[in-house]
Structure formats: C-alpha cells, structure tokens
Amino acid sequence: MSKKSTNTADVASSGSEKAPINAQLSPDAKIELYRQMVRIRRFEERSLRAYQAKKIGGFLHLYIGQEAVCVGSCSLMGKDDHVITAYRDHGHAMAVGMDTKPLMAELYGKATGCSKGKGGSMHYFAPDKNYWGGHGIVGGQIPLGAGLAYALKYKGLKGCALAFMGDGAVNQGAVHEAYNLAALWNLPVIFVIENNGYSMGTSQERSSAGPGLAQRAEAYGMAWGTCFGHDLYEVRATMDKFMTRAREESKPAVVEIDTYRYRGHSVADPDKTYRTREEVEEYRKTKDPINLFQEKLKSEKVLTDDLIEKIDAEARAEADLAAEFAEASPFPTPDDIQTDVYWEADNADKRASKGRLFFD
Amino acid sequence: MAVLTYREAVRAALSEEIERDENVVLMGEEVAQFNGAYKVSEGMLEKYGPKRVVDTPISEAGFIGMGVGASMLGVRPVMELMFWSFYSVAFDQILNNAANVRYMSGGQISCPIVIRGPANGGTNVGATHSHTPENVLANHPGIKVVVPSTPADAKGLLKSAIRDNDPVMFLENTILYGEKGEVSDDPEFLIPLGVADVKREGSDLTIVTYGRCVLHSLKAAEVLEKEHDVSVEIVDLRTIRPLDIDTVLKSVAKTHRVLIVEEQKPFASVGSQLSHMIQREAFDELDGPIHRLATIDAPAIYSPPVEVEQLPNPDRVVKAALAALA
Numbered sequence: 001m002s003k004k005s006t007n008t009a010d011v012a013s014s015g016s017e018k019a020p021i022n023a024q025l026s027p028d029a030k031i032e033l034y035r036q037m038v039r040i041r042r043f044e045e046r047s048l049r050a051y052q053a054k055k056i057g058g059f060l061h062l063y064i065g066q067e068a069v070c071v072g073s074c075s076l077m078g079k080d081d082h083v084i085t086a087y088r089d090h091g092h093a094m095a096v097g098m099d100t101k102p103l104m105a106e107l108y109g110k111a112t113g114c115s116k117g118k119g120g121s122m123h124y125f126a127p128d129k130n131y132w133g134g135h136g137i138v139g140g141q142i143p144l145g146a147g148l149a150y151a152l153k154y155k156g157l158k159g160c161a162l163a164f165m166g167d168g169a170v171n172q173g174a175v176h177e178a179y180n181l182a183a184l185w186n187l188p189v190i191f192v193i194e195n196n197g198y199s200m201g202t203s204q205e206r207s208s209a210g211p212g213l214a215q216r217a218e219a220y221g222m223a224w225g226t227c228f229g230h231d232l233y234e235v236r237a238t239m240d241k242f243m244t245r246a247r248e249e250s251k252p253a254v255v256e257i258d259t260y261r262y263r264g265h266s267v268a269d270p271d272k273t274y275r276t277r278e279e280v281e282e283y284r285k286t287k288d289p290i291n292l293f294q295e296k297l298k299s300e301k302v303l304t305d306d307l308i309e310k311i312d313a314e315a316r317a318e319a320d321l322a323a324e325f326a327e328a329s330p331f332p333t334p335d336d337i338q339t340d341v342y343w344e345a346d347n348a349d350k351r352a353s354k355g356r357l358f359f360d
Numbered sequence: 361m362a363v364l365t366y367r368e369a370v371r372a373a374l375s376e377e378i379e380r381d382e383n384v385v386l387m388g389e390e391v392a393q394f395n396g397a398y399k400v401s402e403g404m405l406e407k408y409g410p411k412r413v414v415d416t417p418i419s420e421a422g423f424i425g426m427g428v429g430a431s432m433l434g435v436r437p438v439m440e441l442m443f444w445s446f447y448s449v450a451f452d453q454i455l456n457n458a459a460n461v462r463y464m465s466g467g468q469i470s471c472p473i474v475i476r477g478p479a480n481g482g483t484n485v486g487a488t489h490s491h492t493p494e495n496v497l498a499n500h501p502g503i504k505v506v507v508p509s510t511p512a513d514a515k516g517l518l519k520s521a522i523r524d525n526d527p528v529m530f531l532e533n534t535i536l537y538g539e540k541g542e543v544s545d546d547p548e549f550l551i552p553l554g555v556a557d558v559k560r561e562g563s564d565l566t567i568v569t570y571g572r573c574v575l576h577s578l579k580a581a582e583v584l585e586k587e588h589d590v591s592v593e594i595v596d597l598r599t600i601r602p603l604d605i606d607t608v609l610k611s612v613a614k615t616h617r618v619l620i621v622e623e624q625k626p627f628a629s630v631g632s633q634l635s636h637m638i639q640r641e642a643f644d645e646l647d648g649p650i651h652r653l654a655t656i657d658a659p660a661i662y663s664p665p666v667e668v669e670q671l672p673n674p675d676r677v678v679k680a681a682l683a684a685l686a
Contacts, residue, residue, distance in 0.1 A: 084429070113466070114466065115465050115466035115468075116466035116467070117466075118463055118464060118465075118466050119464040119465065119466065123464040123465070125461075125464070125465035125466070125468055125469060126468070127432070127465070127468050127469055128468075132429070132432060132469070133461070133464070133465070134464070134465075135457070136456075137452055137456055140425070140452050140453070140456060140457060141457075142425075143421060143422050143423075143424070143425020143426050143428070143429060143453060144425055144426070144428055144429030144432070144453075144457060145429060146422070146425070146426045146429060147425065147426040147427060147428055147429020147431070147432070147433075148429045148433055150426055150429070150430045151429070151430040151432075151433035151434065151435045152433070154385070154411070154435055155433075155435075173421060174421045174422065174425060174453070177419040177421050177425075178422050178425065180417060180419060180422065181416075181417070181419065181422050181426055184417065338501075339467065340462055340465075340466055340467035341462065341501045341502050342502060342504075342526050343462065343470045343525035343526050344524070344525065344526055346467055347525075352520060352523070352524070352550075352553070353504070353520070353524070353552050353553035353554040353599075353602050354552055354553070354555050354602065354604060355553070355554025355555065355556075355599060355602035355603050355604040355605070355606075356554075356602055356603045356604075356605055357554075357601070357602045358501070359603075359633070359637075
C-alpha cells in the first residue's frame with residue numbers, strides 16, 4: 001500500500017462486534033446488512049457490463065471494495081439524519097434504500113431514472129430518503145453537508161448530517177472552510193473521509209501532507225477518529241459513537257475510514273500506472289468487506305452456505321432486472337431538456353415572476 | 361409611503377421578511393455585530409437576535425455552500441457578500457451547486473437562497489473589488505438575477521426574491537445605498553421579478569438600462585431634452601433573468617432607436633444578449649443600428665478621476681445617445 005499509515009488515536013478496537021450497536025443486532029438485521037453489501041456489489045458489476053456494452057455514457061465510478069463503509073454508516077441513520085456524498089455515489093444511494101431500477105435507468109440516461117436521466121452516475125438524489133447527492137466536484141458537496149447540519153440545528157431537530165468525501169477531497173479549500181464553520185458553530189455533521197488510498201491516480205503520500213487525514217480536525221478543535229472500512233462492525237461502532245455525539249451534543253467530527261477500491265478511479269482509468277495488480281489482489285484476498293463479514297456471520301452461525309448462495313442469486317437477479325427495466329425504458333425527449341431548471345417554470349400555476357426564463 | 365434610502369429600503373425588506381417567515385435568516389461577513397459593512401443591516405442583530413442575523417467568517421465558499429445546503433432542507437438564507445466581486449471564491453457553490461441541484465435531481469430539490477450585496481465600480485477600489493457579474497450569473501440556467509436601481513425597487517424586488525423558491529442573485533450598489541426615494545411601507549409591497557419599469561417616457565430614443573446606469577441615463581435625458589431637443593424613453597430592466605423583453609420591444613416600436621447602457625464589460629454582456637434579441641424580434645422597427653455604452657474594456661482602473669470616465673456616466677450617455685440618433 002502506498003498509503004501513509006493513519007494515526008491510530010481513536011481506532012475502534014478489534015472487538016467491535018461487542019459494541020452495543022452491533023451486539024444488539026438481530027440475526028435478521030445482520031443478514032440484511034450482508035445482503036445490502038452484496039446487492040451493491042452485484043449492481044455495480046452489472047452496471048460495468050452495461051457500460052462495456054456501451055449502454056452507459058460518461059463516467060462510471062465504481063465503489064466495489066468500499067461497500068462496508070456506506071452500508072455500515074447509513075444503517076445507523078434515523079429519521080432526522082441526512083447524507084451527502086461525492087460522485088462515487090451508487091453504494092450510498094442503495095444503502096439509504098433507493099430502488100435499483102431507477103438507479104440503473106439513470107445510468108442508462110432514461111426518463112425513468114432517479115433524476116429522469118438528467119444527472120447520471122455522479123448525480124443520484126433522493127431527498128425523500130434524506131439523500132442529497134451525488135456531487136461531481138471534488139469536495140464541493142462538503143459545505144452543503146455542513147448546511148444540512150445547520151438546517152437541522154436551526155430547526156431544533158435532533159439529527160446529524162453525514163458528509164462523505166474521498167481522500168482526494170481533503171486538500172480542497174471548501175472542505176476546510178466547512179470544517180471551520182462546523183467547528184465554530186458546533187454543527188451536527190460527521191465529515192467522513194473514505195480513504196481508498198488514491199485520489200484518482202495519485203497516492204496519498206504524493207498528495208497529502210501531514211501525518212493523517214482525519215487528524216487535520218485537530219486544527220479546528222474537532223474530534224476525529226479512524227477505523228478500518230473492511231470491517232462492517234467496526235464502521236458501525238465508530239460511526240455510531242460520533243453520530244450519537246452529534247445528535248446529542250451537536251458536535252462535529254472527522255472520521256477517516258481506511259478502505260480500498262478494486263477498480264480504477266472510473267471505468268476510463270486503465271489502472272496500470274499507479275499501483276500493482278498484486279496490491280489489488282492482496283487486498284481482495286485479505287480484506288474484502290463482503291468476504292470478511294460473510295466469514296464472521298458464518299462463525300456466528302447467522303449465515304449458512306445455502307443462504308449465502310440465495311442472497312447472491314437474488315442480488316444478481318435484482319441487478320439483471322434493473323438492467324432490463326433500464327433497457328426497456330424510454331429516453332427523455334428534447335422537450336424534457338428545459339424542465340426541472342426553475343421551480344417556477346415547473347409550477348407555472350404558482351409562478352409569481354414574469355418575463356422570459358429561457359432564451360434561444 | 362416614506363422616504364427611505366436604498367440602504368434603508370433593503371433593510372426594511374430584510375426585516376419584514378425575517379418577521380414574516382421564521383425560516384428566513386440573514387448571514388454574511390459583518391452583518392450582525394458590526395452592523396453591516398455598509399450599515400444595511402444596522403440594528404438588525406439587536407432586534408432579531410443571533411439566530412436570525414448571523415456573522416460569518418471570511419469564508420465565502422464555506423458559508424455560501426452551507427447556505428445552499430441549508431436551503432435544500434427548507435431554511436431560506438439570505439447571504440450577504442460584502443462585494444459581489446467575492447463570488448469568484450464561491451463560484452462552485454453558486455453556479456455548480458445552487459444553479460444545478462434542481463436539474464441534476466430531476467426536479468426533486470429546490471434551493472430557495474438569496475445571495476445579495478453590492479456589485480459596482482466607481483469607488484476607486486480597483487479591479488478585484490469592482491465586478492459586475494450579472495451576465496456571468498445569468499448565463500447559468502436555474503439562476504435568477506436582479507439589479508434594482510431605486511429604493512422602492514430594491515425593497516419590492518428583494519421581498520419577492522426572498523419568497524422565491526429558486527436561487528436569486530441580488531446585485532446592489534454601494535453608490536446607490538445613500539440614494540433616497542419614496543417607498544411603500546405595506547408589508548405586502550412586492551415587485552414581481554421579470555417586470556421592467558419605464559422610468560421616463562419619451563419618443564425619439566429608447567435607452568435600455570438597469571442599476572446605477574438608470575440614474576446616469578435619467579440625468580443624460582434631461583440634458584438631451586434641454587440642449588438637443590431629444591425625447592428619451594428609459595426602460596429599467598430591474599431583473600436580468602427572467603427578462604422582460606416585451607417592455608423593451610414595446611418601447612423600441614415607439615422610438616425606433618436603441619441605446620443600451622450598462623456597467624458591464626462589453627464582451628458577452630447583458631447588452632450583447634439584449635441587442636441580439638432586439639434585432640431578432642424587432643428588426644423592422646429599427647431605424648438604425650443598436651448602440652451600446654458599456655464600461656471601457658479593461659480591468660477597473662484605480663485612478664479616481666479616470667475611473668469615472670471608464671464607467672458609463674451622464675456625459676458619456678449623452679454622447680452615445682447623440683451617436684445613436686445620428
């Protein structure tokens with residue numbers, strides 16, 4: 001790994017399955033967490049095949065390898081907790097409960113997509129599930145995440161905002177401005193750095209100064225922690241601690257979760273220049289989050305081989321069904337280009353302004 | 361009705377909307393304890409408290425982005441930029457996030473934020489503090505842009521902007537803050553966005569303008585009438601997007617000659633858009649080419665007497681009007 005070793009000031013102990021938030025999980029709940037990760041992986045593998053078949057345009061940033069991070073974190077969300085992330089956003093979308101059909105249709109650019117084919121892979125949204133995107137500019141979503149927390153606090157709601165970013169985002173100015181505001185005003189936001197070791201093709205040691213990424217929180221007097229993202233229990237134990245603190249005490253934190261992506265930065269990345277095959281294989285063999293959780297649940301006698309196979313078959317079938325739905329769906333039409341631009345144009349009966357909104 | 365300064369009219373709009381809607385919050389650098397860099401928000405912290413009137417650090421990308429995020433969850437932030445020139449450090453938050461989030465979410469998210477502050481030259485603060493970005497802002501579908509010229513317009517339009525469910529960019533002017541005018545004190549006094557106002561009626565030449573250039577044009581019109589026997593009609597756009605082109609075209613059909621006056625750099629300015637639309641939609645009404653008076657095309661010069669000449673001013677408007685009539 002060409003990553004710097006992260007400071008282990010607050011790494012959750014390896015006994016994270018005993019943490020109350022995990023100890024209280026029913027066998028069914030554990031199976032659901034496992035199923036979520038498998039569904040995400042199969043969905044993304046299916047989307048990659050669709051991309052290779054030229055059904056999908058633009059970029060496709062796959063989350064494969066990182067599944068325990070979004071599933072672990074989002075499984076802790078209550079009704080007033082909100083989430084926002086960057087462009088590697090498929091996992092979070094599924095983790096908050098978005099249906100795979102409109103997600104796949106969005107990749108295909110279809111009118112039945114979750115954003116009506118107007119956003120694409122990088123721009124999934126589901127405000128009804130407290131999911132605020134899906135943002136394309138590195139670090140640009142982080143002030144918005146602070147704003148979600150600001151709104152919660154302003155309205156007196158006991159929730160928190162999870163603002164996810166990659167390790168490449170930590171050097172953006174907007175991220176530090178958001179850190180400062182969150183710490184200054186005690187906003188209930190958790191800044192989650194999903195550290196997969198590479199900002200596109202540049203390793204952490206070639207891009208980020210200092211001993212560790214989360215530790216930068218100290219400059220703002222913010223709490224911080226790190227944990228391993230291949231261990232779902234550990235993600236949950238760590239995130240639960242900071243989310244509870246955010247809800248109860250309205251305090252922000254930075255959490256750096258060590259993880260790894262198996263695919264290139266996007267499918268356009270040949271992934272041959274900045275890391276070795278051996279490195280990827282080593283991670284896959286020893287730290288795959290799905291395999292590790294599967295082994296754990298087998299040892300807990302929660303999962304059986306039959307059930308594992310069933311979950312996998314169902315996830316593959318679901319992904320295929322989503323692709324069939326996407327394939328069969330219509331594209332938006334040129335008439336749709338100018339809808340969803342202005343609230344007022346979409347709600348003409350309630351429009352207060354006059355004059356031309358669009359030009360040619 | 362009361363006679364208010366432009367500054368007081370903006371403050372009245374902010375205060376009335378804060379009183380009307382518990383989700384409206386004023387945020388920005390020095391808006392609270394300092395009483396506003398230009399005293400627009402003077403007394404508001406004392407009256408409405410620190411929840412509704414909030415000082416931010418000098419951190420435009422951070423606090424504007426934070427306001428955008430808060431607006432997605434139903435807060436209605438009015439964000440003050442000390443100068444609109446500082447929008448450049450929040451460009452991504454305004455023109456990627458606020459402008460696009462509705463579209464990229466397929467219409468699921470609204471962003472009812474107002475970003476306001478002065479956008480003008482003429483105060484000898486040099487090129488970094490003298491931007492007039494209304495053309496840049498209006499180039500982004502999803503964004504609305506307002507540039508009021510009088511106290512009454514400032515109040516009525518700002519109240520409409522705060523109640524609007526789309527992101528509205530509200531461009532004021534430090535030189536206009538002290539200008540006085542009659543302003544309604546009716547708390548429901550609203551001027552809809554996208555309605556131009558004929559500030560002076562005339563028959564020989566239409567001047568299409570907005571912002572401080574309305575005042576220059578009104579002064580020039582007096583000179584043109586007295587010294588040149590020219591009758592000028594002045595159309596104040598008030599809102600750049602949405603755009604009330606119909607009022608412009610109606611005036612062109614009356615005078616058949618057009619001068620556009622704007623405190624913009626000429627390349628791809630609001631005036632460029634207007635002249636395209638006028639020639640396209642009123643070609644047969646024109647008795648001559650459309651003329652334009654803009655800021656002389658260079659970064660804003662510091663030298664005080666020369667800056668006056670770089671910007672539109674009444675003398676330059678008179679000369680440009682006579683050229684348009686030749």
